[in-house]
Amino acid sequence: MTTATLARRGRIYVLEARYQFLMVLREPAFAIPTLLFPLMFYLFFGVVMGGRGFSAAAPTYMLATYSVFGVMGPSLFGFGAGLAMERDSGVLLLKRTTPMPAAAYLLAKVGMAFAFGAAVVLGIFLTGAHGAGVVLYRWQWFALSGVVLAGVIPFCALGLAVGAWSKSRAAVAITNLVFLPMAMLSGLWIPITMFPAALQDFANVLPAYHHAQLALKVIAMDGGQATALHVAVLAVQSIAFLIVAAVGFRRAESGAVSIRPGGMS
Amino acid sequence: MNTENRTVPRSVWVLLVAVVGFFAALATLPVPGDAAAPEQEAPEESFAIVDVTLFDGEAFRRNQDVWVEDGRVRRVGAKLRLPEDLPRVDGRGHTLLPGFIDGHVHTFGGTLGDALRFGVTSVLDQFTDSGLLAGARTARDDIARTAEADLFSAGMLATAPGGHGTQFGLRVEPLTGPEGAAAWVRARKAEGSDWIKIVSEDGAAYRGEIPSLERETIAALIAAAHAEGLLAVVHVSDLEAAREAVSLGADGLVHTWFDAALSEEDARSFARTGVFVVPTLSVIMGLFGDSTGLRVLDETDESLVSPMQRQTLSNRFEMPEGPDSEVALENVRRLHAAGVRIVAGTDAPNPGTATGLSMHGELRLLARAGMESHEVLAAATSVAADAFAVPERGRIAEGYIADLVLVRGDVEEDVTRTADIVTIWKDGYPVVRETAATAVSPEIPPAPDGPVVVDFEDGLDSGFGFGWQVTTDAMNGGASTADLTVEEGALVVRGETRTGFAFPWAGAIWFLGDQPMQAVDFSGRSVLRFRTRGDGRSYTVMLFGAGAAATVPPTVPFVAGPEWAVVEIPLESFATADPSIIAALAFVAQAPLGSFAFELDDVEIR
Numbered sequence: 001m002t003t004a005t006l007a008r009r010g011r012i013y014v015l016e017a018r019y020q021f022l023m024v025l026r027e028p029a030f031a032i033p034t035l036l037f038p039l040m041f042y043l044f045f046g047v048v049m050g051g052r053g054f055s056a057a058a059p060t061y062m063l064a065t066y067s068v069f070g071v072m073g074p075s076l077f078g079f080g081a082g083l084a085m086e087r088d089s090g091v092l093l094l095k096r097t098t099p100m101p102a103a104a105y106l107l108a109k110v111g112m113a114f115a116f117g118a119a120v121v122l123g124i125f126l127t128g129a130h131g132a133g134v135v136l137y138r139w140q141w142f143a144l145s146g147v148v149l150a151g152v153i154p155f156c157a158l159g160l161a162v163g164a165w166s167k168s169r170a171a172v173a174i175t176n177l178v179f180l181p182m183a184m185l186s187g188l189w190i191p192i193t194m195f196p197a198a199l200q201d202f203a204n205v206l207p208a209y210h211h212a213q214l215a216l217k218v219i220a221m222d223g224g225q226a227t228a229l230h231v232a233v234l235a236v237q238s239i240a241f242l243i244v245a246a247v248g249f250r251r252a253e254s255g256a257v258s259i260r261p262g263g264m265s
Numbered sequence: 266m267n268t269e270n271r272t273v274p275r276s277v278w279v280l281l282v283a284v285v286g287f288f289a290a291l292a293t294l295p296v297p298g299d300a301a302a303p304e305q306e307a308p309e310e311s312f313a314i315v316d317v318t319l320f321d322g323e324a325f326r327r328n329q330d331v332w333v334e335d336g337r338v339r340r341v342g343a344k345l346r347l348p349e350d351l352p353r354v355d356g357r358g359h360t361l362l363p364g365f366i367d368g369h370v371h372t373f374g375g376t377l378g379d380a381l382r383f384g385v386t387s388v389l390d391q392f393t394d395s396g397l398l399a400g401a402r403t404a405r406d407d408i409a410r411t412a413e414a415d416l417f418s419a420g421m422l423a424t425a426p427g428g429h430g431t432q433f434g435l436r437v438e439p440l441t442g443p444e445g446a447a448a449w450v451r452a453r454k455a456e457g458s459d460w461i462k463i464v465s466e467d468g469a470a471y472r473g474e475i476p477s478l479e480r481e482t483i484a485a486l487i488a489a490a491h492a493e494g495l496l497a498v499v500h501v502s503d504l505e506a507a508r509e510a511v512s513l514g515a516d517g518l519v520h521t522w523f524d525a526a527l528s529e530e531d532a533r534s535f536a537r538t539g540v541f542v543v544p545t546l547s548v549i550m551g552l553f554g555d556s557t558g559l560r561v562l563d564e565t566d567e568s569l570v571s572p573m574q575r576q577t578l579s580n581r582f583e584m585p586e587g588p589d590s591e592v593a594l595e596n597v598r599r600l601h602a603a604g605v606r607i608v609a610g611t612d613a614p615n616p617g618t619a620t621g622l623s624m625h626g627e628l629r630l631l632a633r634a635g636m637e638s639h640e641v642l643a644a645a646t647s648v649a650a651d652a653f654a655v656p657e658r659g660r661i662a663e664g665y666i667a668d669l670v671l672v673r674g675d676v677e678e679d680v681t682r683t684a685d686i687v688t689i690w691k692d693g694y695p696v697v698r699e700t701a702a703t704a705v706s707p708e709i710p711p712a713p714d715g716p717v718v719v720d721f722e723d724g725l726d727s728g729f730g731f732g733w734q735v736t737t738d739a740m741n742g743g744a745s746t747a748d749l750t751v752e753e754g755a756l757v758v759r760g761e762t763r764t765g766f767a768f769p770w771a772g773a774i775w776f777l778g779d780q781p782m783q784a785v786d787f788s789g790r791s792v793l794r795f796r797t798r799g800d801g802r803s804y805t806v807m808l809f810g811a812g813a814a815a816t817v818p819p820t821v822p823f824v825a826g827p828e829w830a831v832v833e834i835p836l837e838s839f840a841t842a843d844p845s846i847i848a849a850l851a852f853v854a855q856a857p858l859g860s861f862a863f864e865l866d867d868v869e870i871r
Contacts, residue, residue: 017276
């Protein structure tokens with residue numbers, strides 16, 4: 001019986017992931033910007049402008065930072081905005097009436113972020129390699145993709161926290177308010193070293209900064225802080241985001257925030 | 266049951282394929298060494314390159330074999346009958362070119378090596394230390410393994426007292442009038458000059474004014490050169506000077522000009538005289554901040570670029586507003602269209618250029634000025650050799666010296682491919698392209714006993730080592746600037762750190778070796794001591810060891826306050842520094858961005 005139950009369990013997880021994936025694919029408003037924007041940004045700032053405006057190393061440096069940027073998008077929007085909308089439209093409530101474990105829903109969302117993140121990373125890597133002549137050791141290509149994709153976890157946690165506390169109509173706007181300034185201030189668009197000292201110090205509170213530094217470490221272009229520091233900050237922040245998210249959900253369940261369907265109509 | 270079992274595996278399959286595809290795609294990404302695919306070692310002295318696209322100096326020919334024997338080209342043709350045991354290089358997919366001839370360089374330090382490592386197998390020097398000439402003749406007549414390009418040179422240049430060419434510290438005997446011309450030319454011929462170089466430069470094109478040779482003196486020099494059987498070439502930088510030089514019978518002009526475009530009528534009359542022009546677009550475009558060399562640098566493996574190449578590329582001339590680089594290009598376009606011979610030349614290692622490397626940029630600039638691939642390449646080979654009467658070079662033909670450059674791909678289609686070099690042969694021997702900095706360093710000369718002191722009483726010439734130079738992040742593509750002057754016996758460093766490079770810097774660097782970045786042994790010394798004052802900013806001393814290009818230099822900060830103060834830094838404060846190998850000390854401003862000014866004096870290592 002255990003195998004049969006396990007198989008059924010597994011099937012629920014896979015099906016949920018599959019339907020989430022299909023849903024996202026059929027939602028070009030999400031898929032196209034999250035896939036194409038980081039790529040276009042990298043193409044413009046890293047490849048076209050990079051060689052002349054910054055330095056010969058710019059395409060390589062920005063390969064790492066725009067990959068981090070690319071992974072942030074699907075993690076934050078898939079979770080933050082996506083969850084808030086599904087909750088307010090009642091889809092989430094519907095799902096919770098089914099025997100599907102809540103974890104299947106969450107895992108499907110994380111898997112989605114991974115899949116989109118991987119697609120963006122691959123796109124940026126191929127662009128850098130073939131458009132700007134970026135050359136890395138093979139272990140660096142693999143390690144960089146791994147480090148960058150691991151960023152899905154803290155950013156999903158952040159997305160979850162934002163989604164738990166915002167209403168669907170505001171969710172996209174609020175997520176953008178987190179996403180764009182954080183990307184900018186973490187040095188994902190232009191190297192952090194070009195910022196005034198005060199802003200460079202401020203970046204230390206941003207998860208994207210620490211994640212970008214880890215990615216840059218793989219290609220030996222980071223600012224020289226300890227790996228352990230970046231990992232620790234990311235771990236602590238991830239846990240903090242999850243707690244914030246849990247509190248937010250509890251509040252929603254207790255009725256402070258409407259989880260009923262049709263709130264808008 | 267069936268549907269149940271199918272749905273799950275299909276999704277899992279899709280996932281598996283996606284994951285495998287992701288990793289497979291990662292595995293295809295370029296890694297170091299891909300560009301230099303494992304090829305067999307290049308053969309030397311006697312060998313054949315078979316089935317290659319050949320540029321023979323004048324035209325492209327497909328599917329050719331080139332047979333090299335004892336350092337010279339023995340035969341060229343399609344499907345040659347070659348000895349069975351002759352080593353062969355597969356030329357398919359490659360283009361074989363004659364070694365390039367740079368029609369305008371200045372030779373000092375390691376420039377001949379830098380030239381050769383980028384396929385410039387001969388240089389036509391337009392002003393250098395005449396003491397180099399005798400040795401250059403011996404070296405170029407010897408068909409043997411060498412690490413340097415062949416040097417042909419004007420030696421000393423002819424200029425007015427205080428005129429252009431006197432500012433570099435090289436020995437110059439200025440001319441005050443036409444009466445000294447004949448003796449002057451005979452002295453050059455005796456020293457070993459291959460031709461005569463005359464400066465006609467009043468500074469007008471640069472919005473300045475400097476003494477220049479009179480028309481009569483230029484005429485007398487040209488006549489004297491011709492009487493001695495030597496060519497006479499003239500430095501010009503404005504249209505008026507160009508017209509005058511051509512009317513006086515100059516054989517060549519060694520720059521184009523950018524103050525005004527010449528008329529088509531002028532161009533035709535130039536063509537009728539048979540004069541040739543070495544436009545040196547590399548240095549001229551560099552004046553306008555458009556260094557084509559920097560673009561070549563981007564495409565070049567770091568291990569091939571010497572510190573000096575990097576440094577000279579990053580240097581900039583200050584250029585007044587007004588003139589237009591398009592005028593320089595337009596002049597080349599019109600000269601070429603009228604049939605005036607164009608010789609490729611860079612004027613390296615002047616600011617914005619690098620010896621050897623910039624040649625590949627010059628070719629692109631000539632192409633931009635409307636020349637076709639075969640015309641561009643001829644300008645850098647056969648036309649250059651013919652114009653300056655350089656024998657046995659500039660072509661791939663029977664009896665010619667085997668100075669060859671094998672590049673990847675089809676150069677006829679895309680002239681930028683010349684920089685993608687597979688092998689260079691000089692005198693039939695393959696050239697080691699890596700710079701000395703990356704190789705095991707040779708023995709390091711000891712510093713003289715006692716403290717080494719620079720007091721700047723005699724100007725910028727430090728009296729020790731290669732001396733003081735500007736260093737900025739421009740070598741990494743940054744936009745910071747610096748300027749060095751000596752005022753009242755102290756070094757004044759002014760500049761501005763600007764955004765552009767991720768880690769901006771600008772300031773002064775003291776090269777302690779006889780060559781830039783050559784290390785000196787300072788064993789037993791323990792302190793760097795200097796006096797400084799300035800705007801109150803914090804500055805940084807960087808210490809460069811040997812092979813410094815590869816490592817991050819250790820740094821120590823200091824503050825330059827309003828009053829003169831002595832700064833003492835124990836050498837051991839430079840983490841990772843080894844006093845037995847110190848190549849250079851840099852005194853630079855970094856963050857915060859903005860303009861800065863500080864002074865240095867009595868810099869000593871003790």
